[in-house]
Amino acid sequence: MNATEDKLDNYRLTLNGKEFVPIMIGGMGVDISTMELAHEAARLGGIGHISDAMSPFVSDRRFKTRFSKSKAEAHKESVGSFDKSSVHFELDDLREAQQRLVRSAMEQKTGDGAVFINIMEKLTMADPQPSLETRLLAALDEGIDGITLSAGLHNNSLRMMENHPRFRDVLVGPIVSSVRALRIFLRSAKRVNRMPDYIVVEGPLAGGHLGFGEDWKKHNLEVIVDEVIAYLKENELDIPVIPAGGIFTGTDATSYIHRGASAVQVATRFTVSKECGLPERVKQKYFEAKEEQVVVNTVSPTGYPIRMLTTSPCLSSNIKPQCEPFGYVLEKGKCQYIDAYKDTPYDADGKKCPVEGKICLCHHFSKHNCYTCGHYVYRLKDTTTQLKDGSYMIPSAEWIFTDYQMSRNHEIQRAEPGQSNEHASHSSALRL
Numbered sequence: 001m002n003a004t005e006d007k008l009d010n011y012r013l014t015l016n017g018k019e020f021v022p023i024m025i026g027g028m029g030v031d032i033s034t035m036e037l038a039h040e041a042a043r044l045g046g047i048g049h050i051s052d053a054m055s056p057f058v059s060d061r062r063f064k065t066r067f068s069k070s071k072a073e074a075h076k077e078s079v080g081s082f083d084k085s086s087v088h089f090e091l092d093d094l095r096e097a098q099q100r101l102v103r104s105a106m107e108q109k110t111g112d113g114a115v116f117i118n119i120m121e122k123l124t125m126a127d128p129q130p131s132l133e134t135r136l137l138a139a140l141d142e143g144i145d146g147i148t149l150s151a152g153l154h155n156n157s158l159r160m161m162e163n164h165p166r167f168r169d170v171l172v173g174p175i176v177s178s179v180r181a182l183r184i185f186l187r188s189a190k191r192v193n194r195m196p197d198y199i200v201v202e203g204p205l206a207g208g209h210l211g212f213g214e215d216w217k218k219h220n221l222e223v224i225v226d227e228v229i230a231y232l233k234e235n236e237l238d239i240p241v242i243p244a245g246g247i248f249t250g251t252d253a254t255s256y257i258h259r260g261a262s263a264v265q266v267a268t269r270f271t272v273s274k275e276c277g278l279p280e281r282v283k284q285k286y287f288e289a290k291e292e293q294v295v296v297n298t299v300s301p302t303g304y305p306i307r308m309l310t311t312s313p314c315l316s317s318n319i320k321p322q323c324e325p326f327g328y329v330l331e332k333g334k335c336q337y338i339d340a341y342k343d344t345p346y347d348a349d350g351k352k353c354p355v356e357g358k359i360c361l362c363h364h365f366s367k368h369n370c371y372t373c374g375h376y377v378y379r380l381k382d383t384t385t386q387l388k389d390g391s392y393m394i395p396s397a398e399w400i401f402t403d404y405q406m407s408r409n410h411e412i413q414r415a416e417p418g419q420s421n422e423h424a425s426h427s428s429a430l431r432l
């Protein structure tokens with residue numbers, strides 16, 4: 001094909017015999033990839049993700065339930081203590097919260113695409129295996145189209161779903177950052193005779209937590225994708241590969257299709273869409289971001305590196321550990337933030353100094369105080385119009401989705417006031 005005609009819309013992703021526009025919007029917690037965003041992807045023929053990060057809290061916000069409040073009340077005795085080993089989640093509440101979210105997302109879905117859920121293993125929730133199983137089964141109960149298994153190796157996740165009637169029908173795929181992680185997952189898949197339907201390969205330029213150590217800079221998505229595709233070929237496995245991390249234009253996406261990928265997973269460009277769950281003030285911070293403000297650090301108590309903007313308010317906080325209402329990353333009563341908080345001195349006025357080195361992930365994600373983002377966040381300002389008051393125009397998810405789908409030659413059509421959602425030709429497109 002002539003390079004100028006090449007666009008993502010020339011390709012389709014086939015999963016279980018069904019065709020999709022090859023664009024997957026990645027899961028972004030906490031409720032950043034909202035069901036409204038996922039619905040747009042599905043309506044346009046692609047795949048959107050909801051995230052189950054902190055689902056009881058998200059249910060409280062969306063449906064006026066009281067899961068976080070009643071958990072805080074039940075555990076109020078541990079508030080003054082650094083020992084949180086008695087704090088736990090009621091699995092019935094967790095199930096109900098997850099069911100409400102998935103049910104609502106599936107009831108309102110339209111179009112030929114699909115709505116998946118991103119389920120993170122590292123969300124340990126004081127009781128890792130039972131809480132993970134509860135979240136997986138609740139999503140299946142409510143008819144989710146697909147489950148993307150992220151933030152961990154998910155050695156037992158397929159087994160946990162094995163006896164559910166939808167186990168062989170639901171679409172399932174892991175997120176991996178290496179052939180090694182894929183090999184481990186496939187071993188567990190073999191044990192239940194259930195191969196994944198797709199494999200997301202996430203590289204070091206992605207947003208959120210990274211599946212690499214502090215040597216993340218040494219890794220390269222193209223190399224990992226080539227290795228994964230070669231490994232699948234060697235083992236005669238025909239499973240669609242979906243790269244993620246730093247895919248900013250439709251042409252970035254087609255370059256992966258030419259390497260043998262079947263679709264792409266993208267997220268950062270959608271963080272500034274109308275349907276994204278970030279508050280407007282935070283979307284503007286993403287637009288304003290400069291390249292030198294994008295860092296990968298180790299402040300997350302999960303132990304994984306995370307990419308964020310240095311302007312994130314969470315980086316200068318002295319908030320008390322919020323395990324009683326939240327506690328989503330507690331493991332055996334511990335969280336790295338509790339230790340960092342414990343060791344933080346008080347100033348001359350008796351006020352706790354800002355905690356260095358770690359953040360209370362639960363609190364700051366619940367408040368959108370952690371501006372996590374993909375590496376290319378600083379290019380977002382080039383995808384829209386700056387308004388007279390200095391703020392940036394917020395584009396619709398449809399606009400961004402269609403731009404990925406129709407763009408050629410690395411062009412991005414800048415969103416402009418007064419444009420309809422329908423994406424025009426690329427005659428006025430900007431080459432980035």
Ligand SMILES: Cc1cc2nc3c(=O)[nH]c(=O)nc-3n(C[C@H](O)[C@H](O)[C@H](O)COP(=O)(O)O)c2cc1C
Pocket residue numbers: 025026027028029030032051053118120150151175202205206207208209244245246247265266267268269271372373374375376
């Ligand atoms: C704001 C934000 C939050 C994210 N949160 C999660 C998450 O909770 N779980 C997860 O598996 N991936 C998460 N990701 C990763 C995305 O799903 C996706 O794979 C990746 O960011 C794609 O790269 P891109 O942002 O450069 O397009 C997040 C990404 C962003 C930008």
